[in-house]
Amino acid sequence: MFNTQKGITASVWNGEKGVNLDKTRQRPVFTNKKWIEVEPSDKFAGKFIVNRTPRYRNGNSNFTSLGKRKDCVFVGYPDDYAAFGIEMPFYTAKDALELAQWIGGCQGVICGQSLIYILSESMGIPRIVEVHNIYPVVPSQPHGYILHKDIKLSQFISKYSNIRFS
Secondary structure, X not given: OHHHOOOEEEOOOOOOOOOOHHHHHHOOOOOOOOOEEEOOOOOOOOOEEEEOOOOOOOOOOOOHHHHHOOOEEEEOOHHHHHHXXXXXXXXXXXXXXXXXXXXXXXXXXEEOOOHHHHHHHHHOOOEEEOOOOOOOOOOOOOOEXXXXXXXXXXXXXXXXXXXXXX
C-alpha cells in the first residue's frame, strides 16, 4: 500500500514485499529497523512535534510545560488541538505524505497512540508516547520511550534538543 504512494518507500522488516497481516495479528511484531523512509521536510527542523488526541490517554500526563516552549508545535486535527488545550503553533498536514515528511525532519515527537506515533516509530524518529492504561503500545525502535515509565517529558526534550537525526 505505501509503495504505491509517490514519495514513500516502505519495506517489511524481513525484506518481503507484501505482508500477510493475519500472521502479524497472531504475535507481536518487533523490529529495530526503519521500515518507512521519506524525504524529510525542514519545516519543523529543530522543533518537537506534539500530538495528543482525546483517545487512548492514561490520565496521568501533564503537558502544560510544553506551552512555554518555543521549540514545540502541535500537529493534528483542529478538534485534537482544541482538546489538547495548551496554546502553541498549530498545523494540519494536507496528507499522510506531508505528515511523514514533517516528522522526518523534526527534532522529535511527543504524542499519544496515533498515526503520528506509528510514523515516528516506523521511521526511527526520537519519540515519547503517552500510553493507554489498558491498550498500551510498546516502542521497539531505538530512541523510543514511554512517558512516565522510561523517561520524563523534560528529560526527553533535554536529551534530544541538540541532536539531528535526518
